[in-house]
Amino acid sequence: MVSRSTLKASAAAAVITMVAAQGANADTLRLLTWGGYAPEAVIELFEKETGHTVEVTKSNNEEMIAKLRATGGGGFDLAQPSQDRIAGPQEEFGIYKPIDMSKIDTSQFITSMLDATKGNTMIGGDVYGVPHVWGTSGLVLDTNMAGAVKDYVDLCSDEFAGKVSYRLKRPTLIGFAFSMGMDPFAAYGDEDAYKEIMSKVEAKLIECKANVKAYWGGGDELMNLLRSGEVVASMAWDTGGWKLNSEKPEVTFVAPSSGALGWIDTFALPAKGKADDAAYAWINFVMRPDIAAMITDVAGNFTASKGADAMVSEELKVKYQKSFPPADVDNINWYPTVPAGLEAIEGAVLDRVKAAN
Template identity: 75%
Template sequence: MLKQKLKMVTGLLVGASVLGLSGAANAETLRLLTWGGYAPENVIELFQKETGIEVEVTKSNNEDMISKLRATGGSGFDLAQPSQDRIAGAQFEHEIYKPIDLSKINADLFIASMMDGTKKNTTVDGKVYGVPHIWGTSGLIVNRKEAGSIADYTDLCSEAVAGKVSYRLKRPTLIGFAFSMGMDPFAAYDDTAKYSEIMGKVEEKLIDCKSNVKSYWSGGDALMNLIRSGEVTAAMAWDTGGWKLNQENADVTFVAPKSGALGWIDTFALPAKTKNEEAAYKWINFVMQPKIAAMITASAGNFTASKGADEFAEPALKKQFQDSFPPEAIDNIKWYPPVPAGLEDIEGKVLDRVKAAQSN
């Protein structure tokens, strides 16, 4: 009697849990691997209202995205947002992405020049792996009152800001310093020997400069805190960080370096084993609508590749952009070309040696 009851209860429980599981699977989800601010709550809500699809956001960065996707062979996420220069190399080496079916993308929503550029840079074996979403630059964040003399990357090594400097130990720093030192690393991308030589010089400069550095930042929030407290007065960072700080302290702002800000475009790319490709395309076409794109701009601080979104962008943001980028500075932006496979090994060694060098 009791046994029977027990059986029944167990059966019910099992049944219920199976139902529960399938129920969860039924509600469609889009697993998004992206940057902080690229998928704000209000946009996700609107998207769900329109399509019924839930969005699960995992915040990440370029290296982390590649690592995560490499670890799983391209599964675990339905849509990723790496920078356009980091797709071709990673795809060639690890095959973590899936070509984009351009017919499913509403090309009219995109700024054509950006779309073409991105398509070109993310093409491997004739297939396109990325379409543009958000673009921006990295350059200098400077406290003009304390470190007004800082106009280029190499100025970070000057006596005037000794001990009050911060930058990342990552490839943008290497590239930025190379340009600032009068070299063109992008032109040497296909010439490993030349590139190594450039990097060797940059390494020397960075080791030399190490005593000037307060700390190498790794998280945007940590850097912002250092600048807010005044412990750091000049740093190499993204434009949005500078604009955000500018709202709090008018002395601090983003400065496009003399040798040129480094321009990046973050894209949409499909992980090789995406489970919900349809939802991914829906999301892309949804967020590229001008009004939605403006909401994302408000959240991320950067402008999108959405045609006509400027109209809806906040005037304050536009003003800050214009202050930091006079027309000649915009022309001077160095857009990252795709990184050929193997270059990152050279850069890695350089970064290791800079890290290991003893300052002073």
């Protein structure tokens, strides 16, 4: 018969072994992500539950690609590029590695969104991205002063000279193309057709320069321009409009008549990442509905987590419904995968617009 003291000793040894194993397997997750996607409260819960630690580097699409390209996919263990920034850069630079879907708890994802992202990031049968946060960009307006703005091209109306703002980035090129009656996404497979569309957009943006108070580079900069009244109409993300709406009810996000631009930020594994186990653990952790709702309440955008929308704040749900009646949701232009080479065309256009008098 085994004595009680022997059982206690065995149990204690088992606990010590388990803790030691956890320590041995605990890695530091080097996360390359957007602001708001890894709130401190979420990190603390993750570290406590898994034993992994998290180091966050905040970035954006352009910087993510540049950082990973410079290192051949090194320096980070998990990145969060938009889904249209995976297949092209991977084929061109080889900066990611395939995702092992057997290590992903797919039951936590909205099925249609998971399937779409898998399809858009698939190369040679391998999946390179799964969805996390999604949202749109469109118009953020002072509805008292700029209620006449219904689409992107309306920002160029003489009525709003010196009172508008947008970024010199590709979403502006895409948005203006749609509002000018063209479909840039349909031209993705035809470089000559895409160059023709971009040429027309370039001319329009140069013509519109006199209306631009400032080309904003960061969200805080734009927020301050709208708060002060220096800018009454802008291109921006839905979350920016919703945040300002809490301060100034007359300012809000409006879906343009040609369609808001829809994006999905993903999880992707850098090619030379060294902590895959921690990366998969983070993905599965933050896609839990309760954790995903915490991220939405901080970031302001909804996630691909199934059931998380029911757990977000009532205030955010109301703002979303006002900005997106069903017809405007159906009218969203979702970004497809960007073919290799198109960003060079866009970059040249943006450089010429910036340099134009």
